[in-house]
Amino acid sequence: MIQQFYPQVPHSYRYELNKDMHLAAAHFIPDERAGQCQEMHGHTYFINLTIAGDSLDELGFLVNFKRLKEIVHKRYDHTLLNDHAEYEAVAPTTERVAEQIWKAVQQELVTLPNKPNCLQVVVRETPTSYVVYRPKAEELQ
Known part of the structure; x- marks a missing residue:
């Protein structure tokens, strides 16, 4: 993977x-206003998670890197995003994918004793297009 720099x-x-x-997934936006994106197509998504906190767990981790990959990669890699329950009522745009990734990660983080927070999710859909999702302060623990 090429080193990426993301907004701080x-x-x-x-x-x-x-x-x-990174993960490979397909999607489509079922609306004629989406142009070519209304047809099923795939991307190699590059994802960056920013997690922050003041305390480490008993092993010295803020959160285990492996667990973060399980939450995101295992869920979405080699799938049709439209088939996931979280996209039944809404189209899996890159913006919504970033938001859903945040929700899944944050849901796990609130269970940890050291209470880290996911401050940012970046989802790069193509080499020239990416989305940044940042939760509002009231959404953090």
Whole structure:
């Protein structure tokens, strides 16, 4: 994977972890206004998660990198995004994929004793197009 640089999230936490991953998935946007994107097509998505917190767990991790990959990669890799329950009522645009990734990651983080937060999700759909999702402060623990 080529080294990527992403927008920085201003915060005052002691620790910041960034996890890059990629996955292959297909989707379509079922609306004629989407143009060519209304036809099923695939992408190699590049994803970056920014996790931050003030405390480490008993092993010295903010969160285990492996667990982050399981939450995202295992769920979406080599799938048709439209088939996932979270996209039954809405189209899996890159914006919505970034938001759903945040929700899945944050749902796991709130269960950890050290209470880290996911501050940013970047989803790159093509070499020239990406989305940044940042939750509002009230959505964080």
